[in-house]
Amino acid sequence: AVFVLGCLVVPGSSQFADCSASRAQQCENVLLAQQVNDASRATVPELLTRCRYIRQNLNCLLNYTALCLPLEQKEEKSQVIISARKYAYATCEDRDAVKEHWKDGACFQKPEVQRCNSDYDAQMKKYQLNSKYPSEEQCRRFMNYQRCMRRATSLVCNKEGVEFLGLFL
Numbered sequence: 001a002v003f004v005l006g007c008l009v010v011p012g013s014s015q016f017a018d019c020s021a022s023r024a025q026q027c028e029n030v031l032l033a034q035q036v037n038d039a040s041r042a043t044v045p046e047l048l049t050r051c052r053y054i055r056q057n058l059n060c061l062l063n064y065t066a067l068c069l070p071l072e073q074k075e076e077k078s079q080v081i082i083s084a085r086k087y088a089y090a091t092c093e094d095r096d097a098v099k100e101h102w103k104d105g106a107c108f109q110k111p112e113v114q115r116c117n118s119d120y121d122a123q124m125k126k127y128q129l130n131s132k133y134p135s136e137e138q139c140r141r142f143m144n145y146q147r148c149m150r151r152a153t154s155l156v157c158n159k160e161g162v163e164f165l166g167l168f169l
Contacts, residue, residue, distance in 0.1 A: 019068035027060035028077075031084040039091045051092035055164065058084050107153060107161030108168075116148035 034054050039047060058081070065077045107113060123141050146169060153162045 019064065021064075021068075024061060024064035024068070027057040027064070028080055030054075030057040031061065031080065031087075035083065035087045047092070051088065054084070054088045054092065058088060105161065105164070107157035107164070110152065110156045112152035112156050113149065116145060116152050119148070120145035 031054065034050065034057075039050060042050060061077065061081060061084070065074050065081065069077065120141070123145075124138075149165060149169065153165055
């Protein structure tokens, strides 16, 4: 988790140019509140709205953590982010009623996006994460992958496809 947080910046990161801790806390509070609310009885439209809200707030917290916190504090936020990602997956992607599986969707299947994935997979097979924190080379390669994915999704995907990118990365 620290590897991802140490290198990650999600699309729309300009919202944290000022590193507003209060905005980040709002996003974190929303994520924590969503996790205690039972989604099992929600209708499909309610789930779609809820999942969009979760993704937006997760992207918000990811951006703040990646852009504004020193490495030591990133680790503190990692548990909230990991928990929110697991919840988002279980609620929004693992349910058959919600047909919003980004990996199965049209955006992810585009050749431009697939090229980014295969290039990154090939590069990372050469590197092993041997410590708690990523090496400079691993981080650089992840940032290249992230730029490739942002560029590809912005060119060939709709807004919703781009919104899923933060959860995927």
